[in-house]
Amino acid sequence: MTLLPFFEWIQDTAIGTSIRESIFVFPIVETIHVIGLALSVGLILITDLRLTGIVMAGERPVDIIRPLKVLMITGFVLMFSSGALLFWAEAAKCYKSPAFRFKMIFLLLAGLNALYFESTLGRNTAAWSAATVLPSRARLAGWLSLICWIAVISFGRWTAYGLK
């Protein structure tokens, strides 16, 4: 059993076809995808750089990370929903693209890393947020996030070229 027929079906739905064949919709959705990426990954980068202690190590992490969260999530929603529409239009092509599979793996890893961080250390900021040097687990989460997102972006760019 392969998923390919399912992906072909998604791509051939009325919505998938109209996104793919529209002169305006596909470019607009792609543009939203890039703007969402700049906002979300841009602010994730700042968060990760603070977690690892590369920037603003003298500032309390809560003062850096928490206020950026709303916009970061907004950017992520933009990126994720526009990404879903792009996938809808090119599902079968994505299925055949090895780069796309790597992108999904790293996206999943980035998500799991964020989820694990949020459900453990993230919840208990009061315990560590006043410290200048963060616990090693927080620093590790920052490094993992950086690596995952660099991979997501690179494989994402690669997917677009493989598709042409």
Next chain:
Amino acid sequence: MTLIGLFQWFDNSWVGMTIRSSTYAFALIECFHLLGMVCLLGSLVAIDLRLLGFGMTRVPVTKVASALAPVTWIGLTTMIVTGTLLFSSEAMKCYQNEAFPWKMIFLFFGLLTYFTIHRWITRQDDSRIGPVWGKLVGFLSLALWFGVALAGRAIAFV
């Protein structure tokens, strides 16, 4: 040298021809262009939000800006180097492209703003930044840099 002559010079350059003839070079350079964009826009969004009165409001503007300046610089340098390489490989395409001049106009004013009023205001003490000035510069900076990104994305579509 005329404008078209300059574009032709880039198009015929060794670098441009090498990238054009390679299967992976363009995509690989684009990856770095995109990663540079994340550094540049991420740091500028954080700084400009702070100027607009959002984001890291507990940290002084000068601290946010000076701490993130290396991130902005890494992003800017990466983007300009990779951007020049990408441009060399399709300079004549850019010459005929309707979005390309817009990207360059936004980029010119983005850089001008960054090195003048943006630099000046992010070096002022918070108490000395007028309520309107900070917001104006933050908004202008965001509008110009996102203009660069939008026009840049449009190059591939128009």
